[in-house]
Amino acid sequence: MLGGYLIGQFLSIIIVLPYFGFDLDAIFAMTANMTGDESYRTPLLLIQGVSSFCLFGAGPWYFWKFTKGESPMQLFHLKPMTNNRLILAGGGIILLAIPTIGWFVYLNQQMALPEAFKELELYMKDMEVRLAETTLFLLGFQSIYQFILGLLVVAVLAGILEEFVFRGILQNMFLKQWGNAHMAIWISAIVFSAIHMQFYGFLPRMLLGALFGYLYWWSGNLYVPMFAHFVNNAYTLVSAYVGQQFFETNLEEEMLSVQAPSFWFILISTPLFIGALYSFYRVSTAGVPEQKVPTVE
Template structure:
């Protein structure tokens, strides 16, 4: 049986090669970033990052490493893999823009109306308790969560509109592009071919997407976002639909954090008890309805006639 994918390399081999390429680029990017920091900021900030970790005093240096060791490699890795390894960028990256523009409206609506549902998942996740013999694992997870939250807080300590726009560009747009072409483009395609089941491919890619962030007490909402993004791509055939959804999610967090810090709004972005169970139920129903409409918009008239 043949398909639109590359048949020369087994999907498991493809996944291994993609991981090696991407992590190799991340290591190389970290070295380049360290060189840039040394050149423009001096040796002391670099040593401070290595010894003391992330602090407000090295926020500029942290942005450099964010771009060179994470953002760029996460995009370049899947591009190199799709272009030069499997040599089918169209099938693996799915960068086409030939889709119904109404899908972007539907993606926006899904991201907005699913907000209470995401809050519910966060609250469920936060109540996760491990048995006594796994307390060491739980403590490691909580420490990882605390460190990630600290780094995010420092990066988003936005004091001006220009800093907010920079964060919107890097955290909002560029991160969305990089992560979506990696996870929903290449990885979801590989897992779908490996399992011969597009739905299983979506869930496996979403699980990996959530786990790789090393924020375990936010695992469930990030997993569900990954599933949302996966179906956006599966039904539209374009990764740009999931990039748009990812940008809305990240960009909203950036803008709301900035407005809160500027005391323009009173809603604390870290408050996870804004909605009630009525809101959660309504959110679930509307989100499912929106996905139904999204799916209908991607079905051609010929396909509709056969349903």
């Protein structure tokens, strides 16, 4: 992954060079002040897309193919699908889970470290603000074309590649190592959350990763968490774009002042989410005893 990241950074600079008229100084100016110019949004999305492809795609694919000596495609199907509609069901479960996850986002934002770690807390809050500013800038789509590019990079690529790494590779490796699916799912979810380097979003992202992990384990099909991941990210992008274009939503105010979801909204959506998840489990594991679900060898 580190090798893929370094190669991705190099390739991404080459790809955006024509955008800046082959002026390297302009690219360095952009990297020094990423949110300083609206014209930076498109090249930054391109850089993020190429870097993500190499980091989460090319590097791990090479690892599994040439180090393991096995086809990475075997990771996509651990067992026969009992119902192809499970892929769509995974996306629906994520939509039902959004209010519950939102409550954990609010809870995580309220966490405070002991006084002895005050300096660390201030550093993490400063990092959080910087990441929020970058996210706000990238979500400030000025045209439908930027929105489509953002959807491809942030929703499609991230959904496919991150699930390939964290569920397809890591979760399967941990499962083979320990023989305990729950441990494999939660450790993979912790790594998934930690690698995003957002302390004040760690808890909800870990829970989301675990949800993706169970969707994969129960269905045995990597397309299920990939589509669920896509739906989760696409929901954020579509909400931001529609809010800005039609409702004059202030994204900065929404992102920097996280509000707890409505109690009644949580009260209604959470049982629906749990019920849908249980139904998914029953349908996807029907006729396949839990202990006999094959693992990757």
